[in-house]
Amino acid sequence: MRRTLRVESLNVGQGQLAGKIVVADWVEHPERGRVRCPAAALLAGSLRRAGLEPVRVEHLRAEDLSSRDITCSADVAAVASYVDRDGSALGMAAAVPGGDRRAAALVLGAVRQWAQVLRTRRIALAAVKPWCTGLEASFRALDQLLSTVAGPVHVLGTPPPCRVTTEEFIRRGTVFVESLDQVPDGALLHFGPAGASPLVRAKAATRDLVLSDGTCPLVAAAAGEVRRLAEEGATVVVVADPAHAAVPTLTGQAPEQVVLVNEMAQADAVRVGDPGPIGVVVEPGADVARLMRVAERVRARFDHVRPQHPATLCHEPSDRHNALRLLAEADVVLVVGKAAADDSEEVVARFAALGVPAFVVASAGEVEPDWLRTAGCVGVTASLTADPGAVDGVVDALRGLGPSAVVEVAVRTSPVVPRVVVPPVIRPTPV
Template identity: 35%
Template structure:
């Protein structure tokens, strides 16, 4: 139950507004990845090993672990011949080769949009390009993409890092981006790339995924009215962290929370309107629990602000396509 600290109530006793950004929470790639693990557990039985977190959300990982999924950092923790699922963030060719050598039963949970970036990395490197990858060092998606052509790729995350690149890097320079970056920040980096390399080859379509862009645009639509923004998501979720940064950059305080239990009453002091969203790997049920928890601090009115309706669906890999349908993430979708 929420702490009913009186300082957290709206001073004049009126209802606090909650503006729900839409779209929010699960994207198609996350739903697909979770369903892959669920179906693998149903058809093969526990344990099913998962390299890294299947998606970056502690609640999702905890739920799947309770059902028999075993999350490991590297393949050397997986017994020979066992079933292993690759996470939605993708893996490098070296990881795939190790899995084949170990004769592991691999089910690939890589998001199809991440797989498209990998394919472009291979194609651009094969024609002799220096490929500039815009992304965050250490992120699993970035590590997998860099692994496609390590001798041909260079990683940058800021305009300053772009300006430090040698101007004669190669006859042809192209770029790719991590799929979960901040749209505005990435535009600045790409602007610096165009200045540094006037003949820069630009991909025919952007790599930042539709879900990341939609969630950022949906949040932008409510930030001007909000006194505080709450983003449901885990600290290692790139797209969730970008939502917090977006709000703060526009002058509205924002907090990242895994669950409703993370809400601190002092955040709500004098706050009349709360913007609420969830990162693409956050279960919708967790957002609903936040609404319920906020009602413990006094009356609330809830208003949905949907800027677009997402209809994207990704087909499951053949390895699990024939097993019984399970709702992604349990009872929520």
Template identity: 35%
Template sequence: MDDVSSDKHPDRGGTRRILLAGPRSFCAGVERAIEIVERALQAHGAPVYVRKQIVHNISVVEDLAARGAVFVEELDEVPDGATVVFSAHGVSPAVREEAARRGLDVLDGTCPLVSKVHAKARRFADRGDTVVFVGHAGHEEVEGTLGEAPESMVLVETAEDVRRLTPEDAERVSYLTQTTLAVDETTEVLGALRERFPLLHEPPSEDICYATTNRQLALDAVVAESDLVLVVGSANSSNSVRLVELSQRQGTPAKLIDRAAEIRTEWLEGVRTVGLTAGASAPPALVDEVVAALGELGPVEVEERRITDETMHFELPSALRGTAGSRTSGGQS
């Protein structure tokens, strides 16, 4: 850790500085998915079933469960004819077919940006490409996307994975990426793909979503001045974990926390400047709680570094657009 008496961390008479990275917390896709569950509960009453976690945040899941949402791993846990919401991470066509066969009332919470990747996967596979998908094995978004064209797609996580690829036709290879990857790490994998396959077909637009990119760039704006970075988010949140890794790669210790109560005082020993951000699935109110908790440990000075304002908004499914609803899982930060 840097010497806190250095020029980078001027003396403030014992006041700890909190640098808030902005944007942070909920993105448009997460807000849409949560609102779908909330409005479904209002329209249909409890229970409303949700396949997997609606978004990867334990606080959101606990809040919705307390209001009547029932989270299940697979559709065989959902009674015939019941209302079920698909999570923001998307599902494979096989899951959709099972839901239709069972007569389930489906509300699709899939983020529209994930749906765009699914459409590209189908299009690339239909033209005869081997589609290389850059992502993390086991993540629900990855499983759903690979299910769009399982016979034509192959998953890679690293540049070494790329070097082991043996496509049927090296001149017919295209790629797509998971929406929540680290931009800098993905660059290395894509570089390996371009080197290995000079005729690589690239997607017409970037797949890593605007919110993931913005949160990484916002963290870049505070990490160099921070002695410690706190990332509010759950361990299964890909974009939250990437923020921790980004800070660590730049030499600043970072901790992933679900709640303010998880902060350990020993982490703060000698720390004069705390960088604070939150993954795209973490409620803004949780960031406020972290600021308050740090303030209880001594005087703090809060400064926000906002690199851009996000104005993206996604429409709800047509079946819910006429229902009353309000955003209640969060607050502002």
């Protein structure tokens, strides 16, 4: 690929720039013909960081090879191009109105910088779907409600972690609330994925409200296990991170009988006054492997512990963590999402602990060439805060940085349907 790489200054056909600095999605090259520029967003981002205000245009026509320097008074384009395996040309191009010497130098510098990044590489994706099944189903139900009802929809629970999606829901009439007191009579109330305790549900039922339930089925199942064990007379140890949204739904099933435990030390310190049975329920929505170790510690300390049914465990957060661990083979990882968000920071810290540099980017425009220069494998994952389509935008742009293969690293724990044992054929005995 590098044998065919060219970085050059080309004359721009008249009347194309209208006085603006432009970055093109494809450029008509006088020798190579159509040069596609999938990495245009990366180049535009570099120019913005340099203080310029580039405009994206679909197409730029470069008429001939320039004999002049890019800093002369004519409109000129800086173009990097290479020929791919199938003979098509790819690259990137930005153009500057004549006479703007400073901008011309910055544009040429940025194109040269990105040209140094062009190489063959793998792009490894892991956990690029930012939301789990429960979140997705609950907010899909909300989306359908908003499409079918006229008035506002009140949602009890945390808004989606993605700002763009939350703003869109609010624009369409969603009111996110933390308590029933914020919901007026006659309103339509949707329970979010973390559900609600029986007390809250009972209060809602006595009000003049139309109810819709978007509780994640696994949260509902774990809550059902707490209720079942409590009804059997057990003290129920709920193993959970107290900060998680679903915890009040679980503990609220039987507040008098529930003990909340998060760490090993707490498991060692659990005291049960009543000598009756003990149940253990692990919260869905957290790292199941860690919480199961805490649950096992509780089980080891008491006789006759009644566990929850394993079908009510949620493996999605653990699957995500394990997929990220596999992504550590990458030379650098791009975490698509919001920089100032707990989840993004946690993912970056996870890679830092594995010795892999990781950077949070909201979109392709925030990717910097220095991060990728020597990277033969670029990992891409999504933070919970990733905007819809942002991961695709980053991957599409990376594909423009030389011949690439996009591979997906996935870890998926799912129940295996028991094997059906076919009974032997019984032959009728001849009479």
